[in-house]
Every structure is written in C-alpha cells, then in structure tokens.
Amino acid sequence: MSIILVGGEKGGTGKTTLAVNLAAQRALQGRDVLLIDTDIQASASYWAQSRDEAGVQPRVACIQKFGKGLQTEVRDLAKRYQDLIIDAGGRDSVELRAALVVAERVFIPIQPSQFDIWTLGRMDDLVKTAQGFNPELWAGVVISRASTNPVVSEVAEAQSLLTDFPHLRLVATVIRDRIAYRKAAREGLGVAELKPADPKAVEEVRALFQEMFHE
Numbered sequence: 001m002s003i004i005l006v007g008g009e010k011g012g013t014g015k016t017t018l019a020v021n022l023a024a025q026r027a028l029q030g031r032d033v034l035l036i037d038t039d040i041q042a043s044a045s046y047w048a049q050s051r052d053e054a055g056v057q058p059r060v061a062c063i064q065k066f067g068k069g070l071q072t073e074v075r076d077l078a079k080r081y082q083d084l085i086i087d088a089g090g091r092d093s094v095e096l097r098a099a100l101v102v103a104e105r106v107f108i109p110i111q112p113s114q115f116d117i118w119t120l121g122r123m124d125d126l127v128k129t130a131q132g133f134n135p136e137l138w139a140g141v142v143i144s145r146a147s148t149n150p151v152v153s154e155v156a157e158a159q160s161l162l163t164d165f166p167h168l169r170l171v172a173t174v175i176r177d178r179i180a181y182r183k184a185a186r187e188g189l190g191v192a193e194l195k196p197a198d199p200k201a202v203e204e205v206r207a208l209f210q211e212m213f214h215e
Ligand SMILES: Nc1ncnc2c1ncn2[C@@H]1O[C@H](COP(=O)(O)OP(=O)(O)OP(=O)(O)O)[C@@H](O)[C@H]1O
Pocket: 010, 011, 012, 013, 014, 015, 016, 017, 018, 039, 041, 043, 088, 089, 090, 091, 144, 145, 146, 175, 176, 177, 178, 179, 181, 182, 185
C-alpha cells in the first residue's frame, strides 16, 4: 500500500505528467492503482479518459475529488486500492493541504528556472505544517523539465539551495524536457508505452519510479 502525492505551488512544473506516468507504470506491474485528480483543470482525468477511449490496457482508474473531505475519502480509498496517486493543482489549495496530511510521500516537481528560495521556502513550510499531523510524511523535490543540455548543473545548484530547507530532500532522478512526455500524455499513455519509444524518457521514469516506491 502506498499513498503518493505529486504537488507543489508552482503551475506547469510537470506534476500531472509525473502522476500519470507513475500510475501507468504501477498499473503495468499489475497493481490496483487509483489516480486521484484534485485539480479542477482535470488534466489527469482527461489523460485517463483518453486512455479508456483508446482502449489501452491496463486500465488506470481515476476519480476527481475536491474540497476538505479529501482526507476522509483518501483514508477510505486506501482500503480498496493497492496504491493511490494524488495529483494536486499548482497552487496552495485546500486539496494540497488535505492531501499532505494523508500522504506517505510527496513529490514536488520543480523546474530548474524556478529553484528559488521563495518556492522552496513555501513548500518547506507546508510540509512542516503537515508533518505536525502526519509525522511520517516524506517530501522530495524532483527536478523536472530540465534542459537536455548536460552542461547545466541543476543538481548541484538544487542540492546547495535545499540545505536551507530541513523538511525537503532532493530526489536523485532528474526528469528532462522531452517531446515523448507530451506525446504520451496526449494518447493517454505513459512514456514506457509510447511507440516508438524514447529510451531516455523511459529510463528516467523507471529510475524515478524506483525511488518513489523504494524498490
Ligand atoms: N518532462 C517533460 N518534458 C516535456 N514536456 C513536459 C514535461 N513535463 C511536463 N511537460 C508539459 O508541460 C506542460 C505542463 O505539464 P503538467 O500539466 O504535467 O504540469 P502541472 O505541474 O501538472 O501543471 P498544473 O500546475 O497546471 O497542474 C504540459 O503541456 C506537459 O505536456
């Protein structure tokens, strides 16, 4: 059983992209996974709907949940599914705060251009507050949509900035900006299911998946 939240206060950092890829990957392992879309923009729900319409197997179940009742819902759903993956919208919301209280792990994608003290400080505070109710909560920052140009050393920069934020870890896997993520998403697929495959994207998601699920 795992309850994973992909969240953060910045928009467009790749939260939904990561959430749907992890859900697809988990489903491919034969796990009974539920994707919980808490964003009114509903991009995760559209992804699951395109997947259904295209008849892609395995199916990934997805539901939408809004508001404070999310905590109780999640606890209840946790009894019926093996894994819950929660996608939160890119802002401070009731849903983000509620999900932080019930999640085991939160992954916070950040674009290298947004590595600033303000963003990380806000997330560190939110996580700290949530840990008051949910002491086991683990929070990791994922570098997302990074340039494919290898001279840019986002990791070193992120690592040094993060030392000031005691509640946040840095996830080792870096997700880079690749067309495959956009293509796969449009078809209701994870990058591992896209044909022709982009082996670099597939490898990134595999590595991130392993970190997320401790395998
Ligand atoms: N690694 C990536 N490579 C290429 N494109 C990406 C990548 N991650 C996300 N994108 C694209 O960037 C846009 C925003 O991504 P996504 O919807 O996943 O972000 P988000 O954090 O969920 O946004 P929001 O805050 O609005 O919920 C989408 O068009 C998506 O296809």
